[in-house]
Amino acid sequence: MASTSSKWSEENDYANEYIHTGVQPISHVRNATMPREGYPKLEKLHQLKEKKVSEHAVKPYGCRIAAHLLMIQKLNSWITDHGLVFDVIMIGALVENQFILPLLTNLPIQKLCAKPGYLFIWATTQKIQELTKVLNNQNFNSKFRRLEELIFIQCNQESGGGKGFGPEDYQTCEKVPLLQRQQWHCWMCITGTVRRLTDNHLIHCNVDTDLQIQTPQSVHEGPSAVPDAMYKIAENFSNTNRRLHIIPSRIGYNVPVRPRKGWVIMLPDIILDNFDPSTFQKELYEKSKVNYAKSNQPQFLVPQSAEIEELRPKSPNK
Amino acid sequence: MRDMEEYIVFIEFLELFQSQLVEDPIRGRMDVIHHIFYEKFPETNVPDIGNFMSYVNEFNDLCGYALEFEGSTVAPVLVNVVWDRVELLENALVGTRNKPKIQQQLTSEPSSENKENKLTLSLKKLLEEPFVSVLQLYSKGFDLSYNRLDELLKAKTSFSILMTEKIKLKTEFKKGPEVCEDANHCNILSNAIFNKSGLNAKNANIEQKQAHTLLQQNKHLQSTDAYKCSQTKVHFLPIFNANTDLYLGDCSYLDTCHKLKSCRYLHYFTLKPSNNFQPLPANERLQRISYVDHDFTIGDCFTEYTRKLTPPQWINCDIREFPFPVLGKFAAIVADPAWDIHMSLPYGTWKDLELMHLPMNELQDEGIILLWVTGRSLEIGRKALTTWGYKISDELIWVKLNQLKRTIVTGRTGHWLNHSKEHLLMGLKGNPVWVNRKVDVDVIVSGTRETSRKPDEVYDIVDRIVGKYARKLEIFGRDHNVRPGWFTIGNQVTGTTIYEPDVQKRYNEYKESRNKS
Ligand SMILES: [Zn+2]
Ligand SMILES: [Zn+2]
Numbered sequence: 001m002a003s004t005s006s007k008w009s010e011e012n013d014y015a016n017e018y019i020h021t022g023v024q025p026i027s028h029v030r031n032a033t034m035p036r037e038g039y040p041k042l043e044k045l046h047q048l049k050e051k052k053v054s055e056h057a058v059k060p061y062g063c064r065i066a067a068h069l070l071m072i073q074k075l076n077s078w079i080t081d082h083g084l085v086f087d088v089i090m091i092g093a094l095v096e097n098q099f100i101l102p103l104l105t106n107l108p109i110q111k112l113c114a115k116p117g118y119l120f121i122w123a124t125t126q127k128i129q130e131l132t133k134v135l136n137n138q139n140f141n142s143k144f145r146r147l148e149e150l151i152f153i154q155c156n157q158e159s160g161g162g163k164g165f166g167p168e169d170y171q172t173c174e175k176v177p178l179l180q181r182q183q184w185h186c187w188m189c190i191t192g193t194v195r196r197l198t199d200n201h202l203i204h205c206n207v208d209t210d211l212q213i214q215t216p217q218s219v220h221e222g223p224s225a226v227p228d229a230m231y232k233i234a235e236n237f238s239n240t241n242r243r244l245h246i247i248p249s250r251i252g253y254n255v256p257v258r259p260r261k262g263w264v265i266m267l268p269d270i271i272l273d274n275f276d277p278s279t280f281q282k283e284l285y286e287k288s289k290v291n292y293a294k295s296n297q298p299q300f301l302v303p304q305s306a307e308i309e310e311l312r313p314k315s316p317n318k
Numbered sequence: 319m320r321d322m323e324e325y326i327v328f329i330e331f332l333e334l335f336q337s338q339l340v341e342d343p344i345r346g347r348m349d350v351i352h353h354i355f356y357e358k359f360p361e362t363n364v365p366d367i368g369n370f371m372s373y374v375n376e377f378n379d380l381c382g383y384a385l386e387f388e389g390s391t392v393a394p395v396l397v398n399v400v401w402d403r404v405e406l407l408e409n410a411l412v413g414t415r416n417k418p419k420i421q422q423q424l425t426s427e428p429s430s431e432n433k434e435n436k437l438t439l440s441l442k443k444l445l446e447e448p449f450v451s452v453l454q455l456y457s458k459g460f461d462l463s464y465n466r467l468d469e470l471l472k473a474k475t476s477f478s479i480l481m482t483e484k485i486k487l488k489t490e491f492k493k494g495p496e497v498c499e500d501a502n503h504c505n506i507l508s509n510a511i512f513n514k515s516g517l518n519a520k521n522a523n524i525e526q527k528q529a530h531t532l533l534q535q536n537k538h539l540q541s542t543d544a545y546k547c548s549q550t551k552v553h554f555l556p557i558f559n560a561n562t563d564l565y566l567g568d569c570s571y572l573d574t575c576h577k578l579k580s581c582r583y584l585h586y587f588t589l590k591p592s593n594n595f596q597p598l599p600a601n602e603r604l605q606r607i608s609y610v611d612h613d614f615t616i617g618d619c620f621t622e623y624t625r626k627l628t629p630p631q632w633i634n635c636d637i638r639e640f641p642f643p644v645l646g647k648f649a650a651i652v653a654d655p656a657w658d659i660h661m662s663l664p665y666g667t668w669k670d671l672e673l674m675h676l677p678m679n680e681l682q683d684e685g686i687i688l689l690w691v692t693g694r695s696l697e698i699g700r701k702a703l704t705t706w707g708y709k710i711s712d713e714l715i716w717v718k719l720n721q722l723k724r725t726i727v728t729g730r731t732g733h734w735l736n737h738s739k740e741h742l743l744m745g746l747k748g749n750p751v752w753v754n755r756k757v758d759v760d761v762i763v764s765g766t767r768e769t770s771r772k773p774d775e776v777y778d779i780v781d782r783i784v785g786k787y788a789r790k791l792e793i794f795g796r797d798h799n800v801r802p803g804w805f806t807i808g809n810q811v812t813g814t815t816i817y818e819p820d821v822q823k824r825y826n827e828y829k830e831s832r833n834k835s
Contacts, residue, residue, distance in 0.1 A: 010590065012494030014763045015775040019482075019782070020491045025763040029717060030497065031724035038568035038584075042728050066342050125713050125760070132700060147734045149696060149741075151715050153761055176711035176746060178686065178753060178783055179760040183715050188734070196734070209727050209736040211717060237734070313728065 024155050026182065032213045045207065045311040046236070053235045056302045057262030058283045062272030067248040068099035071266060072106050075246075082277035085114045086264075087240035087300070092122030092247060093225040093257060094154070094184055099248035100127070104134055110143045114297070115192030116202065118238050119144060120230070123185045125177065135187070143191050150186040152227055154214045186230060188237075196315045201291070201301060206313040207236040223255040231260060241288040241300040320376065322411050327359050328377050329408050332399060339396055346388075346396035348374070381407035478756055480614045485757050485782050495591050497723055498551040503544040507589060508555035510536040530592045549593050554586040554722050570729025572721040574766075588721060616751075618785070625787045632806040633814045633825070637793060638672060642680040644824040645805060649685040649750075649788035650780045651678075654772055656794065657695035670698045678706040681791065684748025686783060688714070690772060691741050693733075699743050708745025712760050716740045716773060719765045726766075742776065757782050777801060 014025035026032070036043040065074050078084040089112065092100050100121065113119065123131050134140060194202050212229040225247070234243065247267040251257050259265060259272045264280065288300035332339070335354075340346045344354075352370040356362070364370040371394075378385045384403035387394040498504070511524075511532045533540070533548055547553070558564075561582050569575050569583035578585065633640070655673055678687070687708055691699035703710055717739050720726055726738040742762075746753075764773035780790060781803070792799050795806035805821075816822045 009492040009494050011765075013492045013775055013778070014494075015758055015779055016489065016492045017494070018759065019486050019489050019757065024761075025759060026717065026761050028723065028763055029719065029725055030499075030722060031727070035725065035727055037724065038722070039570075039728050040565065040567045066345060070345065125710075128713075129700065129704075129710060132697070136697075146697075150735075151739055153715065153717070176709065177760070178744060178746065178755050179712045179714065179758050180756050181712075182759050182761050183713065185713075205734050206728075206730075206736050209725065209738040211715075211725060211738040213717075213725070233735070 024182075026153050026155055026213060029213060033215045035209075035213075041311055042207075042313075045308065048305065048308050048311070049204070049207065049236050050232070052302055052304065052308070053262060056241060056287045056289075058241070058280065058287055060259035060261050060272060061264040061275040061280060062259050062270040063264060063266040063275040064268065064270050064273035065266060066268050067250070068103050068106075071246065071248060072103065074266075075107055075112060078277060079108065079111050082281075084112070084277055084281070085297070086112060086117065086242040086244040087114045088118050088120070088234045088238050088243040089113055090120040090122075090226075090230075090234060090243075090245040093251065094122070094152070094227070094255070095225055095247070095249055095251060096124060096126075097249055098122075101130060101134060103246065103248045104131075104140070110191060112244075113191055114240070114242065114299075116194045117191050118234065119187070119189040119191070120150075120234055121187045121189065123187070125181060125183065125185065128185055131187075135189070144189040145191075146187055146189050148188040148210050150188060150210050150212070150230070150233065152184040152186060152212045152214070152230060153182050154184065155182065188233075200309065200312070201304065202239055202299075203237055204239060204304075204308075204312050205237070205315060208233045225251050225255040225257050231263070235262065239302045239304060241284060241302055320373070324362055324373075325377050325380060325407070326411050327362055328355075328374070329404060329411070331355055331358065332404060337399075340398065348394055348396060351396065477616075481616075481754050482757055484614050485754060488786070489778070489782065495550070495552045498547055498553050500544075500547070503547050504553050504555050506540050506544040507533065507548055507553050508557065508587070510539045511555065511587075511589075512557060524587070526590050526592075529587070529589055548589060548591065550591050552591060553589040555589055557585050557587055568722070570726075574721075586721060622785075622787060627787065627802040629815075629817055630800040630802055630804060630806070631816050631818065631821075632795065632800050632811045633816070634809060634811050635807055636809055637676070637807065640807065641828060642677055644821065644828050645681065645791065645807070646789065646818075646821060646824075648682055648791040648805070649752075649784040650790045651681060651685070651687045651793065652776065652780065652791070653687070653793040654690040654770070654795075656770075657692060657698075670695075673698075674702050674705050676706075682747055684750045685746075685788075686711075686750075686753065686780070687745040687747070688776065688780065689743045689745070691743055693737075696741055696743075699741075703743055703745040706745070708747050710743060711746040712744040714742035714744060714776075714779075715761050716742060717761060717763045719763060721765075723765070740772075742772075752785065753783050754785075755783075771798065777804070 012028070014023075014028050017023060018025055031037045036046065063074070065071055089109070091103065092098050100123070104121075109119070121131065121135075135144070135146065196203070196205050212227060212233070214227065226245070231245075241262070243263045245257075245260075245263050245265045245267075247257060247265070250268045252269070257265060257267055257270060259270065264275055265272075266275075284300050289303040291299040291301055335344075338344060339351055344350050348371065349367055352364070352367050356364055356370065362373070364373050374385065381403045384400045384407070385396060386398040386400065388397045389395040511529050530548070533545065537545060561580065562584055563582040564584065566583050569581055569585050572585060573588070575581050575583075575585060633645075687703065687706070689699050689703060700710060718726055727736060730736045730738075758779045762773055762775050762779075764775055784790070786803065790804045792804055792806045792808075794808045794810070796808065796810040797812055800806045800811065814825075816825055
């Protein structure tokens with residue numbers, strides 16, 4: 001017996017198929033383009049939430065500033081001089097070389113983040129261990145708790161003409177990794193407390209999943225250093241209106257970061273440079289449902305509707 | 319008063335560095351800028367920062383404040399250069415260059431004829447190493463295009479190309495059926511099988527064979543298209559019955575739904591192609607010689623072609639007590655521990671520390687380990703691998719598919735988000751030259767089966783990395799995990815079967831010693 005035969009198999013083995021045909025396993029996922037296909041109620045919920053978020057979102061803000069020391073200075077001045085606080089803070093993007101560690105270690109992030117508040121931190125498989133160390137140190141760990149580890153899967157685009165970042169760029173010669181990389185990690189952390197059962201004005205659980213796939217459609221829209229899907233997870237989860245995205249490295253023009261409604265984006269080469277603390281705060285009051293109920297600190301909420309409340313997944317009562 | 323000429327030097331300087339001055343790593347710090355400037359233009363006679371600042375301020379006065387500063391007056395930071403103003407001044411000054419000098423205070427430059435030279439000289443100096451002009455680089459056959467550089471760095475090496483080709487030759491192609499995306503077909507076929515035959519799929523557990531027989535009998539109800547398609551592709555047939563409410567959409571649990579009879583959501587019957595097990599058409603069949611056909615033998619075992627795969631071996635034992643040296647050494651280890659995550663699972667769970675303290679170093683000198691983790695145990699898993707002396711080389715993500723080959727997006731509530739994937743950590747020990755790298759991708763796309771059963775794709779992926787004939791161990795295995803080439807241990811496997819004589823000998827000795835004590 002000297003030949004590798006082929007045979008029909010009852011089950012699909014997409015890893016095996018990849019070896020022979022080069023077709024990515026991930027491309028066999030049938031709902032990559034329309035994730036909620038077959039679930040009309042969930043789809044409706046997403047549409048309703050998207051509309052609400054958009055209606056109450058502040059205009060897109062950009063803050064163009066060099067990474068990462070000047071960023072820290074600027075953020076510190078936002079905290080101390082302007083009393084700015086954000087409910088959702090995303091740090092990083094689909095870029096290998098970022099100053100995420102120095103930013104996290106030098107920034108009083110717990111002051112910048114509201115309570116409750118949420119952090120979304122990007123990492124590659126490579127970086128995740130360094131980051132684990134920082135996130136596990138007593139100082140950080142006592143303030144932030146990890147809720148989920150999100151995965152974004154990026155199909156390698158052979159025909160992409162070298163455009164866009166893949167998670168394994170520039171590592172071809174190293175001894176690790178043993179596999180071709182297609183994944184990005186994004187940690188979702190919380191500070192303060194929310195109760196999943198009762199704090200539905202603050203958060204909505206289970207609207208999204210912990211896995212997002214780059215769709216052929218999103219490839220068509222052009223490369224981006226931040227997938228829309230990840231912004232949406234944050235917007236769907238937290239019903240609050242102050243969102244900040246810090247990207248502590250230059251991105252370049254091949255994979256731009258697009259300004260986004262409802263977000264302040266801090267990046268050395270963001271196209272828009274219009275952020276001004278007082279304008280932002282003024283707009284926040286106009287656009288949000290301001291809630292003074294429980295704490296001294298006002299909460300800036302995206303108001304929800306009865307229909308959304310009806311449709312959203314509920315945690316089982318225990 | 320300085321010579322106007324001297325301000326031209328500063329313009330040259332600005333033009334040379336442009337926005338670099340305000341960016342990383344200089345970031346507009348005037349002490350740094352002074353240093354750079356004075357090094358390049360020592361003849362400007364501004365040896366200390368005080369001199370330099372008054373020189374810069376004069377310049378700024380002259381050009382209508384082209385330089386914008388921030389920070390204190392003690393340590394100002396250059397934040398912006400208004401180029402239009404610089405240009406205006408430049409035009410004005412270049413005009414003066416040809417005029418005779420009225421005031422000449424510079425003593426270091428005795429001959430005024432060489433004024434042009436002074437500039438050229440300083441420019442030349444600037445072009446010396448380590449600064450290289452783009453033109454010079456072009457002449458060396460290098461272009462500075464980012465894309466070119468990017469491509470070069472990302473390019474696959476011949477080694478990895480050959481490796482991939484070799485593994486392709488050695489891997490049997492298991493071609494699975496395609497899914498038909500024509501909703502019309504699915505409705506037609508569903509109608510022919512269920513509605514017309516009166517079969518209730520929710521009650522009757524109908525067999526594939528029966529379904530295909532019904533299709534044949536009701537051939538007249540279908541289009542030829544749909545009928546033909548049913549022979550080669552998978553179809554998901556919607557099952558409508560009295561209590562199905564179409565507006566609700568699909569059941570979150572689909573074929574794993576426990577309330578099939580009362581559930582008002584839509585369920586499906588998977589109709590597999592009828593000619594599933596016929597051989598591939600000749601043109602699709604790969605006729606390749608596996609070990610003669612390639613000369614690329616790096617990483618291969620030289621006795622490979624005489625080897626036979628060891629039949630499945632397993633030992634029922636309590637892993638906490640079993641002496642690992644009995645088993646020998648392995649090239650690859652797979653472990654799927656029942657993590658103690660406060661869930662009521664039908665089998666005993668493991669405490670974090672117990673796992674961490676397993677003497678894993680006895681099982682492997684160099685090679686790979688794969689550890690399944692979920693949720694909270696992700697963190698402990700990463701720690702365990704490091705504790706055992708592994709470097710975490712990769713993470714495999716299992717994208718879990720449901721019956722319809724879609725990701726799970728709903729119905730798995732109770733967490734913050736729905737969970738549609740699991741993580742398999744991969745650790746590397748030592749520096750094995752025999753592992754094959756970067757053949758597979760770090761994403762497994764595969765369906766879910768019984769609770770906590772993991773996809774079989776992992777076994778072949780491991781084979782491709784460490785080789786088919788390498789010794790491989792699975793810890794915490796169950797009966798469905800045993801397979802040729804693998805040793806499976808755990809308290810969930812039935813009985814003990816050993817083929818390797820040395821392992822058998824050590825196992826017998828261990829048993830004897832245990833009986834004695
Ligand atoms: Zn079909
Ligand atoms: Zn159901």
